[in-house]
Amino acid sequence: MRQVLMGDVIAAARVLLADDPPHRPVLLGRMIHQAEQADHYRKRLGRNHPDWGNGSLMAAAGVWPQAPEPFLSDPDYLDCLDMVLVRLALRRCRRKPVFSSCRSFQMKTVDYLV
Numbered sequence: 001m002r003q004v005l006m007g008d009v010i011a012a013a014r015v016l017l018a019d020d021p022p023h024r025p026v027l028l029g030r031m032i033h034q035a036e037q038a039d040h041y042r043k044r045l046g047r048n049h050p051d052w053g054n055g056s057l058m059a060a061a062g063v064w065p066q067a068p069e070p071f072l073s074d075p076d077y078l079d080c081l082d083m084v085l086v087r088l089a090l091r092r093c094r095r096k097p098v099f100s101s102c103r104s105f106q107m108k109t110v111d112y113l114v
Contacts (some may be wrong), residue, residue: 001035001055004088008057010069013080017067024080027064028087035060 012031016024039055042048053059070077 001039009084011058011061012084014066015061015064016080018065031060
């Protein structure tokens with residue numbers, strides 16, 4: 001997958017917001033997988049994947065229905081943004097362990113919204 005920008009996070013969160021909460025983790029996994037596969041395709045063949053785009057998360061999210069972007073005061077939208085950011089951070093820790101940052105991140109993933 002290409003480097004992730006804030007627009008990628010927002011696009012993925014809007015896709016999650018358009019779906020039912022129980023389906024969101026699986027959908028997020030699919031979008032990330034599609035972005036990874038599209039990036040491999042782009043690198044191998046020198047052109048964008050016909051369905052999933054250029055390997056960015058935003059391009060992969062673009063094939064799914066998206067909710068209109070709500071205000072940041074919407075708790076459901078914040079949950080979706082959080083889900084995307086946490087999944088991306090955990091993915092980074094698994095692929096490229098930077099031990100100090102990954103340990104501190106994992107300690108901060110407690111349920112602070114209760």
